[in-house]
Amino acid sequence: MAEIEASARRTPPTIKTLADLTGYSIATISKALRDSPVVAQATKDAIFKAAQEIGYQANARGMALRTGKTYQAAVLMPVTAVRDYEWDGVEYTQILSGISQALDGSDYRISVHVIRDTEDGCEMARRIIDQGLADGIIFSGILADDPRIDLLVESGFPFVSLGRCRKPLVYAHVDIDNEWAAFAAAQRLIAGGHRRIALINPQRPLSYAMDRIDGFTRAFGEAGLETPTDLIAEGDLSTRFGRESAIDLLQQPEPPTAFICINESTTLGVLSGLGSLGRHVGTDIDVIAYDDINVSAYFTPPITTFYQPIEVLGRTLGQFLLQRMAGEDPQMLRQVFRPTLIERQPDNLGARPA
Amino acid sequence: MAEIEASARRTPPTIKTLADLTGYSIATISKALRDSPVVAQATKDAIFKAAQEIGYQANARGMALRTGKTYQAAVLMPVTAVRDYEWDGVEYTQILSGISQALDGSDYRISVHVIRDTEDGCEMARRIIDQGLADGIIFSGILADDPRIDLLVESGFPFVSLGRCRKPLVYAHVDIDNEWAAFAAAQRLIAGGHRRIALINPQRPLSYAMDRIDGFTRAFGEAGLETPTDLIAEGDLSTRFGRESAIDLLQQPEPPTAFICINESTTLGVLSGLGSLGRHVGTDIDVIAYDDINVSAYFTPPITTFYQPIEVLGRTLGQFLLQRMAGEDPQMLRQVFRPTLIERQPDNLGARPA
C-alpha cells in the first residue's frame, strides 16, 4: 500500500494507472476522458472521479505523438536592431500578452521564435510546417509581397498575420487601417494650415509603409495640393532613425512645419531631434504620432496621437488563430482596426514658417 | 518508383524509411544518427549520407515521448499592468532576444508563458515540472523570499533566475548589482551637494527593491547623513507611477532636489511630472536613472544613467540555462553585472533649494 503510493508519487499517473485503479481498459479510459459518446455515462463519471482523485494529467508527449498535434502556437518575433541595443520592438511584449490572454482557456501554449529578417522568418515558417513544430503560426512585419503568406496559404497551414500583403489572397489577419490613419493625420494638419508635412515612415517593402504613403498622398490630393514626397523619410523604426530624420529634414532649405510619426519609438527620436535644435512642439512645430503602447501621454509636452492599444490586436490574433486551428474559414477571420484620435496638442493652429 | 517518391513526399521520412532504404535496422539507424560508438564508421557514413539525401529530420514528438525531454526552454514573462494598457515590461522583448541568441545553435526552443503575478508564476512552474512541459525555466521578478526558487531548488529542476532572492540557496542566476548601483547614484548626488534625494523604487517584496534601498542607505551612512526615507516611493514600475510620485513628492513641504529612477519607464513618468510642474532637469532638478534598453539618450534633455543592456543579461540567462540543462553545477552559473555610468547631465552642480 505504502509502496504503491510511493511509486505513484515518483512517476506521474498515466492512463494505465487509471485502468488498474478503475478496472476499465485504457481504451475506455481514453474515450471517457475525451467525453466520447460511446462510453456509458456511469463509467465516465467513475473515471472522471478517479482521474480527479489521483490528479491525472494527460501526457502531452504521448498525445502529441499519436495525434500529430503539438498544442503549440508559434509566434515569429522580429528583432531587427539587435546590434546597437536600439530601443525597438518594445510593443511585442504587449502583443504576446494579448495572444496569451486569448489562448488562456485553451490547451495551446505559445512558442516564440526570434527572427532577424524576412528570409529568416520564411525559413522558420518552413521548418514549423515541415517538422510540425506547431499547430499554427502568428507573424508580423508583412511585406507588400510577402513570401511567407504565399507559402502558408498554399500549404493550408493555419496562421494569422498582423498586417496584410497586397496580393488578393484569402487568409486570416488583423491589421490597423494604415491608409486611413495616415490620411486622417495629414488631413488634420493640412486643415490647420500646414503644407510642408514630413512623414516618418518604415521601409518601403513593408506593406503598411505603402498604405501610409497612399493615405498621406490622398489627403494632399483631396485638398488639391501636391504631396511633399521629399519629406517622406524611410528607415528602420528605431529611435535613432527618428532623431536623425528630424534633424536632417529640418536643415533642408524648405523644412517641414509638421511631423507625422509612425510609432512611439520614432516619435521619441523626433522629439529628441527637435530638442537638440531648440525647437518646441506646439509652438514651433506640430507633431502627430501613432501609438501602440500608450506612451505618448508622457512625453513633454504630451503628443496628439492616433492610439490603438496593440494588446487588443494581440488578443484578436490569438482568437483568430484558435478559430483557424479549429478549422474555421479564413474568410471570416479578418479584422482591421481604426485607431482613435487623442488630442493633446493644439496642432491645427496654422502653419508656422520655418 | 514514381509511387514511392510520391508517398515519400506526402509524409515526412522516418527512421523506418531510412531502414528500408539502407537495409539496416532502425536500432542501428538511431544509434548511427546519434553518433554512438558501437556502430561501425562505414555504416555511419552510409546512413548519414542516406539521411542527408532524403532530408530526414528526427520527429520531435517521437523523441520527446521516448526520452521524456521536450527541448523546450520555458520563459515566465510577467505582465503586470495589463488592465490600463500601461507602458510596462517593454524590456522583455530584449530579454527574449538575448535568450534566443544563446539558444540559437542548440536544439532548444523558447516557450513563453505569460504570468500575472508571483502566485501565477508559482503555479506555472509547478505545472512545468509536473507535466514536463519544458526542460528548463527562466524567470524574473524575484522576491526577497521567493517561493518559486524554493520550489525549483528543492525539485532539482534546471532553472536560471534573473535576480536573486535573499535566502542563502545555491542556484543559477543572473543579476544586476542593485545595491552598488543605488549606492553609486546616491553617492554621486550627495557629492554634488544634494541632501533631499528621492528614490523611485519598486514594491518592497521584490528582492532588488530592498537591494536598492540598502545601497541608497549606505551612501547616506558613509557620508554621515541621515537617509531621507520619506522620499522613497514604492509602486509598480509604470510610467504613471513615476509621474504621480514625482508630482506628489515635489509638492511636499520639504521636496527633493534630485531623483533616482529605477528604470526607463518610471524615468519617463518622472520627467513628465517635472514638465507638468514647469521644472527643468539639469537646472531645477537632477535626475539619475537606470536604463536597460538605451532609451534615456533620447529624452529631452538626455538623462545621466547607469546603463546595462538587458539583452546581454538575456544572453547570459540562455547560456546558463543550457549549461544547467546539461547538468552543470549551479554553483558555477552565477553572474552579477555592474551597469556603467553614462554622463549626460551636469547633475552634480550642487543642491538647489526648492
Next chain:
DNA sequence: ATGCAAAATAAAAACGTTTTTATTATCGTT
C-alpha cells in the same frame, strides 16, 4: 428460452523514437 441488434467495453495496433537485450559475424589464440 432464443436470437439478434445495439450498446458497452476490451484488445490490439499504431505514432517515431531510444534503449535494452539478443543474435550473428569477425578475428585472434590455442
Next chain:
DNA sequence: AACGATAATAAAAACGTTTTTATTTTGCAT
C-alpha cells in the same frame, strides 16, 4: 579446427496516447 572474446547489427520492448477492430454484455422482440 575449435573456442572464446569482441565487434557489429538486429530484434524487441518501452514511452503514453488515440483509434480501429474485436469481443462481451445488455435489452428487446420473437
